[in-house]
Structures are given as structure tokens and as C-alpha cells.
Amino acid sequence: MDAVQLLVSGLLVGGVYAFMALGMVLIFKATGVFNFAAGHLMALGAFIAVLIIVQLGLPIWLGVLVAIVMAAIVGILAERLALRRLIGQPHMSALMATLALAYVTQGIILAAWQGKVYVFPEFLPTGSINLGPIMIDSELLWPFIIVMLLFGGFGIFFARTKVGLGMRATAEDHQLAQLKGINVKFVFALTWAIAGVLGTIAGILMGHRLGISLSLAFVGFRVIPVVLLGGLDSINGAIIGGLIIGIVERLVAGYFDPWLMNIAPFVVLLIIMIIRPEGLLGQKRIERV
């Protein structure tokens, strides 16, 4: 039963990874930029929630709401001030800009919260649920449920709403989307705003379990294998990739050494790069001359 136990907890952890990966995939699909600042934006969102919930003592729902709005504003500012200027420049420049953004965010966090570690008050049920011999930790289960519900919400948003469809069209082809009357600049800003919101929610859910500190920002790098495993331009891929990486991490930690957990995702990444470079569900690019 040990394997099943590891499998279940891996699945639950993977759900949150998948959610973070979604933010990266959205930005990459719409704007062609790989966002290295994802982890830092996530930490910033969690710290804003800390400010409102822990330091000001306001109710939790208000804290989460304000943090989400603030994250959206931060996302829009990042896009408007830094990344829009780099449209049409080499991809590397945009990549460096997201990194510089990570520095600025880290600086803001250090200045405002002095690198301390905070803990949220319990707002999700604690304890554990026993399903026969398998024990499910509520601290893992509830974030997973929330994330899955939100995934459903985003699925509907992208499949049914006009704005969501506009975002998908922009991801396909900027010029064609513009011809159809879609405001591409608006879509770019919206994408960054959504990515900020996704990051904040992921940050709050992760911070709830692990405590909120600057090290939350470096979880962002661990999500990169998730994104590539699923396919850089696939939203469903992000979900599957997240779940697989979560399970692999747990199985490796359970059966081998815990330190292998840190490199297992990257070994998976190397293997997938060699076998199927476009990722599990990514679109294969065919080159024509």
C-alpha cells in the first residue's frame, strides 16, 4: 500500500505544480516569452496576502481577494513597463527582462517583509482522511480540490467566453488575431494579469502548507520541467505534466534517497527532451524551407 500512498500524495502535490505551470504556459502561448519571474511573482502574491491577513488582521477572504487584485495589477505593470517594449526584439532579451523582473520583485519582498518567514492562520480543514489503508492529508487535499475547480473554471473561460477565445486566437497568430479585430495589446496585458493571479493563488496554497518565505520564489524553477513535460504550448499538458512530476517526486523520495527528489524532475525532463522534444501534448513544429 506504500506505493499507492506515495502515488496519492504525489498526485495532490502535482495539482498545485500544474497550476503554477499553467501561468507559464499561458504567457508563453500568448506572448512567446518564457517567464522566469513566475516563482517570484508567486511569492509576491503570497506576501501581499500575508500583509493583509497576518499583519493587518483582516478577514481571510478579503486578504485573498485583495492579493489577487494586486497580483493582476503587478502583472499588468510588468507587461506594460518592461515586456511590451521588447516585442520584436530577440527572445533572449525578453527572457533576461523577466529575470530582471525577478530581481526587482525579490528586492521589493526583502524591503517590505525583511526576509522573515510567515505563517497563515489555518483557513483550510486540517487533519487527515483515512480511505482504508491510505491516509490523505487534508493540507494537500484541499488545495488540490481548489486547484481542480479553478482549472475547470479556466477551461470554460477558454472554451466559451469571447475574451478567452480571443486569447487563444492571439496565441495562434498575432497578426491574424489583429485582423479579426482582437486587441492584441489588451490580450497581452490580460495574460500577464491572469498569470499573476494564478501565481498568487498557487503561492497562497503552497504557502499555507510550507510557510511563506523567499524560498517560495525558487519553487518557480522546479516548475520548468512540468511545463516542458506537458508541452510548452499546451494547457492540458500543464495539468498532466504537473501530476506526473508530483508523482515522480514522491515515488523517488519514497523509494530512493530524498535528495534525488530535487533532480528527478530534471532527469524526466532530459528523457522527454530526447524521446519527444515537443512534450507530451505539445504541438509539433514542422520546419519548411
Next chain:
Amino acid sequence: MQPCGNFSSNYSQELAIIRTRTQWVFVIIGLLVLFTMPLYLNDPILSRINSLAIMIVAVLGLMILTGYAGQINLGQAAFVCVGAYSSALMVTRLGLPFWVALPLSGLTAGLVGLLFGLPSLRVKGFYLAMTTLAAQFIIPTLIAHVRTDITGGGKGLIVPPPYLGKEALNTQTEMFFVIIITVVILTFVAKSLVRGPIGRAFIAIRDNELAAESMGINVFRYKLLAFFICSFFAGISGSLWAHWLRVINYDLLTIMESIWYLGMMIIGGMGSITGAIIGPIFVYGLDQSLTWGAHEVGDVFTSLPVTMPAAIHLIVFGIVIIIFLAFEPRGLNHRWEVFKAAYRLTPFSY
């Protein structure tokens, strides 16, 4: 843009690095200033110059791989790490002299680089960057956990200084000469590589892989060669670093270092050896002056929280880089070329 009235009558003249008498004068003055630096600079500044020069070696390698051959490498720091540890182990365990360990550690890192270059057979561009990112996470973790009796694990390693005969080269001034001579030689090697047939093959691969292949360039072989050269430079950089710092730890070479090597290269200007030198100088200079400035601010306003200097440093650094990328996306070298062209064209306006 060549200097006015300077015509090539054969191929070697066309390829020459130094072509006019003025350039010779500048080269000689430049080298004189460089090698007399220990006479008028104190140890703290010399130690910064040494650190900067070691970085330049790593960035030179990256410039050949990323700037010329167009393969993004997000794991340069890991290859520097390989160089540092292999050099340290060769000297302490095998008793080799530093002068032998230096090129050998370059080779070791080069071979590890080849290994991570192998996926370039199948993947390219961004995806290839991700395999090098995997190197960045896998190599230091392996150093930390596998055979810690040899690598020292989390404690790191203590490395002896290089010996010249019986003389230990353990001051900043002595190391300055070791490092700077290596840097000058490697800069010349890098420049020669990229102006020759290998460099032209790299540029062809960067600009259009399919076209390069149809011109008869063995793309895979040249990509692997680029990976080898890049990690070779990284290994040399690591070896110098190990014997200069004398206490090494894999913790000092994280993903952030790798990314900053890339950043220095982009800020210097992709596809130019000059860029690989002025980029690190600019970024490192900015970094150091901001550290100093932030400390001054912290000393004046003692009521500020202790993390404030670090925070100011990070914020200003990030903002300067963003502004720089927005206004000068082609790097400092581009500005330098524009200046040179203007200087050579004056007084003609065309």
C-alpha cells in the same frame, strides 16, 4: 566598417585583427596598462578585477556557443563547477601541478558539456536551453550527494594555490598575472576561432540551420564542437576560480550565476568577442557600485531594516537591466560599433 584607406590585398590581411598603426599603438598601450595594474591598484580592487576576469572567461565560452552558434546555454555555471572541482581534485588527490590541471579541467568540463550537448541532435532552440538547465540542477546536486568523501559534499573543498617552482602564488598580485595572462590568451583563441572557418560555420548554423546544412556544414558535429568549446572555457574559468578563491563550494554556482553569464553576454552584445568582455565589465561594475552605494545608504540611515541595502541593490539592479534591454537591446557592442563607424567616417557624412 574598416578604417579609411585600408585595403586588403590578400586573405590573411582581410582576417587580421590588428590592421593599422593606430591599432597597434592602442593594443600596446592597453596591454601595458593592463599588466602594470598591480603597481597602482590595491588588493581589494585587484581581487575584484581577478573575479571579473574569471567571469570573462566563462562568458567568452558562452559567447561562442550562444552568441555565435546560437545554442542557448542555461547551465554555464554548472560547467564552471565541473572545472573547479575537477581541477581541485586533480591537484589534491592526484598531485598534479596546477599548470597541468588547468587545461585538463577544461577538457573534463568540455567532455561533460559534450554529454549535455548530445540532445542537440534532436532538440533545438528553447528546448535545448532546457536540457542545459537540467545540467544546472543535476550536476551540483550530484556533487553534493555522490561520493561526498571525495567532493567534500556541503562543506566544499579546500584548494591549494598554484606553485611556480617552490613559490606559492597566493597573493592577489601573483594570481592577477596567472589569471590575466590566461584571459588574454583565451580572448585571442576565441577571436581566432570565430574569424576562421569554424566561426563562420557557427554563424551559419545560428542564422539558418537548414541553409547551413544544405551548404555542406555538418550541423550536429559543429553544434557539439560549440558545446565542447563553451564548456572548455567554463572549465578553465572554474579551475582559475578554484585556485584563486581556494575554498570552493557548489553552492556558489547556482542557476542565478548561469543566468547572469547569459545576461552579461546579452548586455555586451551577442555575436562579438568584444561584447563578451565589455558586458561582464559593465554588469559587474554596476553590481559592485550598487553594493557599495547600498551599504553607504544603510550606514547613513541606520534606522532602516538590515535587509534594506540588499533590497535596494536588487531593485536598482533589476530596473537598470530592464531599462538597458528596452533601449539598447543589441548590446553595448552595437553602440561601440556605431561610435567606431562615426569616428572613421568623420568628416564625411555618408
